[in-house]
Amino acid sequence: MARTPLNTQTRWALTSLALSMLMPSLDTSIANAGLPTLAAAFDATFQQVQWIVLAYLLAVTTLIVSVGRLGDVFGRRRLLLIGIGIFTSASLCCALAPGLGWLIGARAVQGLGAAIMFALTVALVADAVPKARAGSAMGLLATMSATGTSLGPSLGGLLIAHVGWPSIFVLNVPLGLLNAWLVYRYLPADRPTRSRVAFDYLGTAVLVLTLAVYALAMTLEGFTLILLLLSLCGAGLFIAVEMKAKAPLIRLSLFADSRLGSSLALTLLVTTVMMTTLVVGPFYLSRGLGLGSTVVGLALSVGPLLAACGGVPAGRLVDRFGARRVVPGALLGMVGGCSLLALLPMSFGLPAYLLPMALIASSYALFQAANNTGLMATVSQDQRGVVSALLGLSRNLGLITGAAVMGAVFALATGDPTQAPAEVIGRGLHSTFGVAAVLMIMALIVNWRGCSRYSPPAVAGS
Structure with a gap:
């Protein structure tokens, strides 16, 4: 089938959405490169300057669903403009910060703007792009997300x-x-x-507090179990509030559609595994294989670069074959990549790391385009903002959970990864990606169960 070219209005609309995804993605990682410099500039400890990153991540995670629903109620384009304004103004405040506390506070406000941009960008695709090109548009947004996250540290280091x-x-x-x-x-x-x-103010407050407690449970040492129990209680309270609310923040009836629940679970599992590559990779390359910092940096950029370059082609595959056919293939690719990392011996050297990572990264780009397209095609107009925000929330929770849980698996397998010898680091990589492969097999089962219970409408090109 011939592809209908996009008109000028649609191309520029898609450009605006791409930029709305790139900017907050870039700021998710750009400050990491500056932490040593910021610690020296503000005479602060490493633990203190870490909150420059955490404040942004916590704000995005806790607020993304609420602002997604606000977009459904008050207008998505209108709220996106407000979000861009908040993000831009807070960025200027960050640059002018006279002290560390001011900078951390400005980063939290910047996270509010980022939450709005993340939540509404995907939701606005259906308003800006013809349905037959939705997969390509989702692939472009996935490319912008991966590009921003991967470009952040190197661009930040260069600017600093x-x-x-x-x-x-x-x-x-x-x-x-x-x-x-x-x-x-x-x-x-x-x-x-x-x-x-x-608007459901009570539900919003309960959800924000619950997500904040969970995020802190994953980032603070010493209080994990207590905070996890509190977050479980908060989740129960949120469900009770939503069942009684006249205009609930999240309609619980949405989850009667197995496609929504499975898509969110898949996003959580997949991003947990993707964070594993960022947690384990630097230690394996530097201490396990004994590579220099320049080679380590180049090797770590291969995965994000492939994910960025693969977004648009992945979206075209979704447009042609349909999301329902593409998702299982993407998950199988991730199973294969994780299994190779778990099994290939260290003696194979750098290629035994790069080739599986290439498979994981390209499969991830394919999964994002297919999963997001398939889900958003089934959502009603008045719920696109909150469902898009739920996807973003699942992604962020996966990143936080991956850093905490999979980092703990790696630490358990190696003892102290900063001191462990090369062969122990290698065994730690094998163990951690063995767990990751199991998670991806679980994702395949979740997808199969979700598809067996629900038959989505036909996707253009399928």
Whole structure:
């Protein structure tokens, strides 16, 4: 089937969405490169400057569902413009921060803007792009997400070395102004609402607190079990509140559709495994294989680069074959990549790491495009914002859980990975990716059960 070319309006609308995904993705990782410099600039400890990263991540994780629902109620384009404005203004405040506390606070506000941008960008695809090209659009957004996250550390290091640490935040000001203009000029205006729609403030407060407690459980040592129990209680309270709410933040009836539950579970499992590559990879390459810092940096960039380059082709595959056929193939690819990392001996050297990572990264790009397209095609207009936000929430929770849980698996297998000898690091890699392969097999089962209970509508091109 011939592909219908996009008109100028649609191309620029898609450009605005791509930029809306790139900016917050870039700031997820760009500050990491500057932590040593920021610690020296503010005379702070490593544990203190870590909150520059954590404040942003916690704000995004706790607020993303709430702002997604706000977009459904008050207008997604309107709220996206507000989010870009918050993100850009907070970025300028970060650059001008006179002290560490000011910088951490500004990063939290920047996280609010990022939560809005993450939540609404995917939801707005259906308003901006023809249905037959939705897969390609989702693939482009996946590319922007991977590009921003992978480019952040290297770009941040370059800017800090040649311009100074404020430049990593000033960069967002011209990008934000351009993005706001593109959204205002080219995205379709929100549909007018005839009646006032209630917003679930109590449910929002309970969910924000519950997610904050869970995120802290994954990032603070010494209180993990207590905080996890509190987050479970909070989840139960949230369900009780939503069952009684007149206008619930999340309609629990949505989860009667097995496709939603399985898609969110798949996102959580897959991103948990992807974070494993970022946690284990640096130790294996440097201490296990004895590679220098330059080679380690190049090797670590292979996976994110492939994920970034594979996003658009993956989206075209989804448009052609349909999401339901593509997701299992992507998950099988991740099973294969994790299994190879768990089984290949260290004596095979760097190729035995890079080839499985290439398979994992390309499969991840394919999964993102297919999973997001398949889910959003089944969602009603008035729920796209909250469902898009739930996808973003699952991704963030997966990243947090992967860093904590899979990092703990690696530490358990190696003792202290900063001191362990090369052969112990190798065994730790094998053990950790053995667990990752099991998680991906679980994902295949979840997908099979979800598809067996639900028959989604036909996808264009399938």
